[in-house]
Structure formats: structure tokens, C-alpha cells
Amino acid sequence: MRSVVGILFMFVATAMSVNVQLLQPYAVTAETMYHNIDVNHDSIFTLQEFIDDFRQYDIDHDGKITRHEYTSFVCFLTPTMYQLSHYLFDEFDSDSNHHLDTGDFGNFYHLLDSDHNGTVSLPEWTAWWVKTFQSLEGADHHVHGHSNTHGNSMCT
Numbered sequence: 001m002r003s004v005v006g007i008l009f010m011f012v013a014t015a016m017s018v019n020v021q022l023l024q025p026y027a028v029t030a031e032t033m034y035h036n037i038d039v040n041h042d043s044i045f046t047l048q049e050f051i052d053d054f055r056q057y058d059i060d061h062d063g064k065i066t067r068h069e070y071t072s073f074v075c076f077l078t079p080t081m082y083q084l085s086h087y088l089f090d091e092f093d094s095d096s097n098h099h100l101d102t103g104d105f106g107n108f109y110h111l112l113d114s115d116h117n118g119t120v121s122l123p124e125w126t127a128w129w130v131k132t133f134q135s136l137e138g139a140d141h142h143v144h145g146h147s148n149t150h151g152n153s154m155c156t
């Protein structure tokens, strides 16, 4: 399965509980994700590839991905990743309007494009994910304002 979160699942599918440290080394995990989302393998991850990747989460095909759609899909794939999926949703929902759409994907893409040259390179991609994975290590301690109690604590 080709998906950012799907690739994450490959690394943690055997975990009994959410533990982002199982994704270490983070740079290797991020590089694997980059190559999987770069569908045409031209070593350039485009905004369109990112949007296409997320389309599979839009269960009712209304062009928006709600938290419920996103986390339900994660539950379906790998229940052990359910809690982490809420943190990732918050990261992606850049305007905090509780659904993901092309505006969020554009914002996210430009956030990763740290040298503002219009494309997200592998080093730019890796830098963001390593930083995010490291920040999620402290997620249980509620360190940066994100609640870990959105919805149910486990898949139902």
C-alpha cells in the first residue's frame, strides 16, 4: 500500500502500543516514506502526489478529510496507530478547521519547502519528519498543547 501513514504502519505493525521511537532511525523512516510517496520516482515529491496520497482517506469523497475519516482509516489498517493518528491529523490540519483539504495540503507542502524553491526535496522532507517524530516522543506528556484524548482512546 502506498501511503505516508501506511509506510509508518509497516514499521510499527508489530508494536503492542503506540511508540514513535519504534520508527527510529527517523531519517531512514522518512527517506522510505519519501520514496514511496514519490509515485513516478523522479526524486521530486510534488504537491499533487501528496494530494493524491490523501485522497484514499476521503471515505465519502466530498473533497474533505475529517478527523473521523482519517482516524477510522487508521483504525481499519492498524489499530495500534490510532493515538498517533490524532497527532498527525493536528499537524496536517494547518488552519485548525477540523478537516483536511487542498488548502491544508498546500500549507503543509510549503511548510516543508524550507528553502522556498517550490519543491520539497528529500532533505527538506526528512528534516520535517525527524523533527515531528522527536516532538511526538513527548506526546504522552502533553507538551505542546495537543490533546491525546480526542474521541476514544482506542478504536471502537
Ligand SMILES: [Ca+2]
Binding pocket: 058, 059, 060, 061, 062, 063, 064, 065, 066, 069
Ligand atoms: Ca470526506
Ligand SMILES: [Ca+2]
Binding pocket: 092, 093, 094, 095, 096, 097, 098, 099, 100, 101, 104
Ligand atoms: Ca484544515
Ligand SMILES: [Ca+2]
Binding pocket: 113, 114, 115, 116, 117, 118, 119, 120, 121, 124
Ligand atoms: Ca525546496
